[in-house]
Amino acid sequence: MSTTQSAESTTQRTTEPRDEVSVLVIGGGNAGLSVAGRLLADGATDVAIVEPRDEHHYKPLFSYVAGGTARASETRRSQRSLTPRGARWVRDSVVAVDPEHSTVDLASGSTIAYEHLVVCPGIQYDWDAVPGLAAAIETPDVASNYTLELAVKASPLLRDTTRGTVVFSQPAGPGSCVGAIQKPMYQACDYWRARGVLDAIRVVLVVPDATVFGISQIDAELDRKIREYGIELITESEITEVRSSERVVDISSRDGERSQRLSYDALIVEPPQSGPDWIAQTGLTADGLDGFVEVDAHTLRHPRFPNVWSLGDAAATRNSKSGGAIREQSRVVADNIRAVQRGGSPTARTTGYGVCPFTVSRSTVVFAEFDDQRRLTPTFPLPGGLMRERRLTWLIDRHLLPRIYWKLITQGRA
Ligand SMILES: Cc1cc2nc3c(=O)[nH]c(=O)nc-3n(C[C@H](O)[C@H](O)[C@H](O)COP(=O)(O)OP(=O)(O)OC[C@H]3O[C@@H](n4cnc5c(N)ncnc54)[C@H](O)[C@@H]3O)c2cc1C
Structure with missing residues (x-):
């Protein structure tokens, strides 16, 4: 009440x-x-x-906005235009x-x-759950792909980085499309490699589990990309404090046995959620x-x-x-x-059923489909499965699914 x-x-x-x-x-x-x-x-x-809200967002494209491969305008429509005909909207x-x-x-x-x-x-995004994070997210060097505003902020931050340390962090616990923080990371690495600056950037990914995703076939695909881009993977760990005035982040193992402090030039964070x-x-x-x-x-x-x-x-x-x-x-x-x-x-x-399409470059996707027992449940039986890195799944995720979303999914027709 x-x-x-x-x-x-x-x-x-x-x-x-x-x-x-x-x-x-x-x-x-x-x-x-x-x-x-x-x-x-x-x-x-x-x-x-x-x-x-009077503006509706298609969140899967936030990762492309943060990764510099979609415009913010592609992610939003007026709530009125999407409210199914016959439904009453109580604003x-x-x-x-x-x-x-x-x-x-x-x-x-x-x-x-x-x-x-x-x-x-x-x-709900719990920015306060990590000491210093709520203040840090207001500073120019810290961003996310979890809101449109922060994705728009992440895009030039990543694009203009040419050296230094960039930390991407995924929290423990429940989340929307858990692991989505990796999507702008892979796109940025692909971009930095094309610009010839990737070797000058230390890219660190902090994840809470023992492997990068937790399903062996998906882990194998993502680990291959992590090696290819030279990403430093810190497993079974979380960020535990951010001191944005000094641009440092504390990273601790979940068993409390290991911790390290990193200076960052950019910090891209998936917030704790509940x-x-x-x-x-x-x-x-x-x-x-x-x-x-x-x-x-x-x-x-x-x-x-x-x-x-x-x-x-x-x-x-x-x-x-x-x-x-x-x-x-x-x-x-x-x-x-x-x-x-x-x-x-x-x-x-x-x-x-659940899905997490990992954008692993600016033109390919690892399309992870799995059930609540973490068993793979591919929609289409392609050789090798949709979870293999493919250009086709990038076309589906980047271009086809948004169209289906606006026209059919929001109307309950798909
Ligand atoms: C960065 C990111 C990337 C993602 N990528 C993918 C992907 O590639 N593929 C995929 O399938 N999924 C993806 N997801 C997940 C997907 O976007 C979510 O699962 C989905 O949006 C959840 O829909 P929902 O309606 O439950 O919540 P939301 O879409 O968040 O909608 C909840 C609505 O409730 C309204 N609301 C909140 N509080 C109240 C209240 N008190 N009273 C009335 N209304 C209220 C809000 O304004 C909002 O409009 C991604 C999510 C994120 C954040």
Whole structure:
């Protein structure tokens, strides 16, 4: 509940809501638009999306922006132009959910009652989780590809580097497209090599696990590129402090046994991530879920509140958090809600599919597709698999998927 409300006004709002909707979607990102589009295509007539922003971003292209191979304008469209026809856009933020009474409170002070609730407000970036990082990200030498603004900042920072030390860092814990920080790194290395300056740049990649990704076939492809570019890989480690005034970063092994301090000329960081703080107050999460929404991993239905569903980066699923996963999840949530609305059972189930396309040069991609058991699940049975470095998958990832996203995925048609 909103901390500013009295118990009396809360009761009034839950018994006399100002608005009612059949399906209320929290968040008009990749997941929210896709699931709304699918529901409407299946005959649903009363779908509302709560989304505060008027600009929608296609995040997979942020890595290309940071790597200097896409323009910022290619990543954004107006929210209005993408909201599926027939859906009502409530331009507001959800500040509280009362799943016992099936209502949500909005920042504007209104309350909406729902028959079904779909929770997909995405993931939270915890810049404060590493001492000094929140201050450092404001300085000229520290950037990321995790927001458009920081990707735009990373691009000239990497382009204009001709010598010195550049550190790329991936945190432990959950994340959106975990490992995506490597994508601008490989593109920058390819660019520096073409300019003849790569040998003068010490490139350091810090990862939390024992290998660069954690699936042996993918590791083999990425390790080959790491050797080719001369990248220094520091495994089972994290950055533990950034002192931006001195341009130094502390890197410690996760067992606490090793640590080193590096001077950097550029630092490119994937932020630590968790479920949005406000979800913790809703009763929709549970211990040990990092603040993400508790769901049945297959039906995506909440185990305690059967009219609540969650998908995308905010859901506590075991698959890799990615747009690729949402294509399956949005179909499952829409099918299950429609089945329940028609008096049936939610029989649609996810397979746990996830994807991470690693852009390993300015013209090739290692297309990693895998399930929640980290088994490879290639969409197309090409010899050697899509996870081999290929020009074809770069064309798909850089040019075809954005078009499919704007025209079909955001409308729930793919
Ligand atoms: C750098 C980067 C690269 C990536 N690369 C790939 C890739 O190559 N392939 C791939 O498949 N995936 C990739 N992903 C992952 C993919 O972008 C995400 O998995 C996907 O965007 C998640 O969609 P979502 O709808 O769950 O969250 P989001 O897209 O983040 O949308 C959440 C929406 O909820 C809204 N919201 C937040 N709080 C509230 C609130 N309180 N009330 C109402 N609305 C709210 C937000 O404004 C936002 O619009 C990448 C991600 C990043 C960051």
